[in-house]
Amino acid sequence: MRSTVITAVHARDVRFPLKPGEGVDAIHTNPQYAYAVTLLATNTSLRGTGLAFTLGAGTELVCDAIRMLAQPLEGREIEELMADFGRLTRQIADHPQMRWLGPHKGVVHLALASLTNACFDLWAKARGVPLWKLLLDLTPEAIMALLDLSYLEDVLTPSEAINMLYREMTHRNERAAILTQGYPGYDTSVGWFHYDDRQLIENARRAADAGFSAMKLKVGSPDPAHDIRRALLVRETVGRDVRIMLDANQQWTLPMALHACQELASMQPYWIEEPTHPDDVIGHQTLARSIAPLRLAVGEHLPNRVVFKNYMQANAAHFIQADCTRVGGVSEFITVSLLARRFNLPVAPHVGDMGQIHQHLTLFNRIALGHETVFLEYIPHLRDRFRYPAQVEDGVYRTPQEPGSSADLIDCT
Template identity: 60%
Template sequence: MIYKIAVKDARYKLDGNAGSDAIHRDPVYSYAVTQLADDSGITGTGFAFTLGEGNDLVCKAAEYYAQKLVGKDIEETMADFGTLFKQLSDDQQFRWLGPHKGVVHLALASVTNACYDLWAKKKGLPLWKLLADLSPEAVVNTLDFSYLEDALTKEQAIVLLTEQQAGKATRGGILKTGYPGYDTSVGWFNYSDEKVRENCKKAIVAGFTAMKLKVGSADPERDIRRAHIVREVAGADVKVMLDANQQWNLPDAISICKKLTDVNPYWIEEPTHPDDVLAHRKLAREIAPVKLALGEHVPNKVIFKNYLQAEAAAFVQVDAVRVGGVSEFLTVSLLCKKFGIPVVPHVGDMGQLHQHLVLFNHIAMGHEALFLEHIPHLQKHFVHPANVKNGVYETPQEAGSSCELIGITI
């Protein structure tokens, strides 16, 4: 039984110009951390990701949600977590502040993720294994399909997962080989051209076969020049992604994206405002065959549904510390599987939680194992940091979701 909760505000200043992009020039990577203490002596840890001053608002909301779990048994809770998730996300005190977005939804993510971590620890299993061993019905019972019925029902989700059962053993081979990563730190926005060039060389030596550059400069020629630097160093066979972090309006996005096609980008990420589904659809058609990736700032399953229905995204970057946590992440992954779109998460968690979720997506859901973003800057703060060697995430073996932070205790 959960008998005690704690919510902590954890903030980490980055070194140098790390983390900078076209919108966030001086970010402070921050976590609203929820801890759930069980009377068996186990503590579940979950968090949502922010970039600084707003973190305390998320913590305050997370305390409200977490208090509702006191006295609950985690096994019984997770057996029908989808129902609880809907009740919490529709809480009449908070729903007006969303619905299902912003501070309150980030808070729900923190609490939800703590529930999954506690559940896995109670089972003595890494989260990926707990999820992969569940029956399709048990997985679906942890999810909320409200507002998705026109695209995916609970019954259809069970069928989808059931159809993938036969291939689980074969796809489980990835547990030995590891899940591929890509280096997102070669080209932070405020890095000099020389540092971008140096970082690209280091990434190749480290075994990465894909890397990402931040674009969205006031002068598009800067973006074009730096993109060519990355392509020159990386060579033709390395995947190069470009991330504008929502900087452009639609006319500028069309113009600049067309100029960037010379470097053969694997995708162009977050080109314009994340709420503007129709702008992304128009842009996707204008710059095809160059593909769009998005999802870092898409707050919930309904908007992801709209993007998929509009055929506006070729890659979905749903983030379990941005949407309503693991539950909503898995719901969006099922939607993407239904629509045939790959899931390549944004990693506000630095890949800690998502290394578990992409393994489940591949093994149990049949998603292609493309790669997972790798950001190393907070590695020293985790009890069990993600282990990336030769450009590959090694499979985590510790019980839980790898989200415990050093020095954060209940």
């Protein structure tokens, strides 16, 4: 196998317009789906593509940070690079000057996500396999070499993580059926915040007819009665057998969240997502205790493994929605997934990548880590922008077969 050497690192600011109403929630009222893209040029015909998800304005800042942080990758052979990738990502994340802008959050951490995801994509392409297979073929020691477990030692040491991976290996064969069955999805495009009642009903029926057994509705109106009415409308449209998630996108204060969740309980939501400010761990803990047995989902705006650890320690979340295009890339996603397994919490990723990379990661989580099969978010709005778009049939993600992480965008060079 010919060595694949990274010869240059490029950053691209790629933005896509949305149709009216698409992507709108209670707090992001004028979104433009966008990516800070890392492109790894090599001495071969292969190229690595990495994504960090943004909403338009500010993407250029992430691209600037990618260029500033990229130097340690240039001139490196991909197998040699990934053999000690955890150490390298910590080195990049702890850049002695750029770290001040985080640490481990915001623009600089999104840049790390894009760089990291490009390395995983190139690695899988160099081996000629899809990312899910590359990850499943690794030994526990090789997986650990990809990760940075610093600041987690109080709950998960490297030796404990390796033991977990070895323990779960004995059950891999029985879990491998997910590769042929496919991973179940849920439809997020049903209930964007500005959709009127007619469109809401049409979307809910369409999703149910397409085989989705779960769907999401945006809430967070200044008038809780508006949210309650729309939630009951969707419930009436699809019946009691369909799981409906409610997503407030951080709009409520804690007192508002306490009231709204109690009022919305009657329509039996499967979870309440991002009910208040993502930095307020104790607020989520208070809410989780107060509204039980309703469950909370968080992760879209949790920036790193340490914050996820705090949520888990505080019993402040029931579903972990880590996103490899929002935390520090695939490696930190795996780290958070190991933490979640340690705390017996399910992982149901937020998909800033529209499910492209995460379809690989949920398969790894199920087979290698023993995570329960929940479902993976599906957002179709950028489907035609990808070279190998996720194949979702009858509400199920079909296992990708092309080498890489499925992140290549059409006309992004």
